[in-house]
Amino acid sequence: MRWYAAAIYVFLYLPIALIVIFSFNAGKYAMDWQGFSVEWYFKAFANPFALKALRTSLVVGLWTAVLATSLGTLAALGLERMSGWPRRASDGLIYIAIMVPGVVIGIATLIAFVTAFNLANPFLEGLFGDAAPRLAMGLPTVIGAHVLFNLAVVILIVRSRLAGLDRSLIEASEDLYATPLGTFRQVVLPMLAPAILASFLLSFTFSFEDFIIAFFVSGPDSTLPIYIFSSIRRGITPEVNAIGSVVLAVSLTLLIMAQFLLRDRTGSRGARGDQA
């Protein structure tokens, strides 16, 4: 049994490790080891297209993390106060947003943006004439689509932490004449902080790594995963491995940090939130 488990871990991690190992390959071909070298990292960081895609992904990831975490935390607090069918309907929507494949989210958001732009553009033209701004796909649409799917993740994480809060602390605060806002700021918020921080890290990572949704709504602004995908299509080089290793390093670090924030003090409850 133990050997089986060990084999599974090797199965899970060996492919990822290979990308990193072969990013240090001196040769021209990805899988043909010619000695150790870091030249592909220099090449990757001198590549203007890769750098532009990296910047796009960082901007999208940060905006997504800020918006999804703040709006998601507010929504989790609000949902706690709801009951009956509105609560059940919201729960259903959240699970749908999590379970639906990325392709469907991509199509839904693509249609929403194109429909909105088709309505808005003639109107703007009528208003400003030839100088009218033309709305089109780009950074804001990617951010919008990413916020949508990360909202559900944030709501689930913050809510599982909320459910585990010790009610007697809130009652004690009220008994001591704290205002509702005071109770929130001094009791609830500090206890939610690890979950909120973990949500921020996770939504940044999920946005930073997402390929399929951005593929639908990014327009001319390629994100890093889109750049990687089209590079793979052109041919596998150690440069792709170097860029991939950077992405893996960033996301694995953030993911592990988020894991420990979620585990901290919550014990097994964290394990259930993880499945989101």
Add this chain to the structure above:
Amino acid sequence: MALRRQKGVTALLVGPAAAFFLLLLVLPLVVVVIYSFGERGPAGGYTPAFTFDNYLNIASRGQAFLNTLMMAPLGTLLCALVAYPMAYYLAVKAPARWRVMLLVLIIVPFWASQLLRIYAWLLILGNRGIPSLLELVGLEDVRLVNTRFAVLLGMVYGYLPLMIFPIYVSLEKLDKRLLEASADLGAGAWRTFRQVTLPLSLPGVATGSLLVFILLMGEFIIPALLGGGKVFFIGNALVDLFLQSRNWPFGAAVAVSIVAIMLATIAVYMRFLLGRNQLRQEALI
């Protein structure tokens, strides 16, 4: 709490998130249904009409449906077979103080970039990977990439953690006294497993299978990278219809069809769970 009664505050808290869900998910999905009865515009996109042609036309993408509907269940089954012993190890055999660490190690790669994880298999299975090693022992011209085998392997690799977790949760919750009772009544280890452990963990297997199957229905990256042009899924057809050939009404009909298949799967799953009422709670994510 006094706050509980202030509906306005609740609306303010939930409002922005609700707007995102309504405008970017619910309304567009309604629009997709409307589009699926429309016609393709001259420059792509959509012109209003009411026709069933798009649905009748689905046969022209029959191969994508056939591939998906054959490979996704097979991939889900393989995933469950590989995941079960692992979940069993984690829930029953693993030392308690290592358990949290071991679980983190399972989930972290699942959350890491799927694109890169599947790309890694392109390296491994590609001509300079395993086939070049096989050449050393005399097996020439083995093609692994762009085959059904590669796609299945990618599916198991991609979704294994998502299958392990629900099974782990159901096994971990299992009342260990039942196993003792079974042993006391003279059942051997295998019989206890078959008659007690396995039936009680089936809701976890069902949840994992549902999650994996639904995500596989819309899979794009695995067939695109490991299936080459040969093994393509509905997800690849959708990307083509919406982004390349820009036939939105037909794409919408295909999208409605896969969502219908997903909903049907969920309905079957709910029925299965309702039949096991007392276990309903733990199997739900």
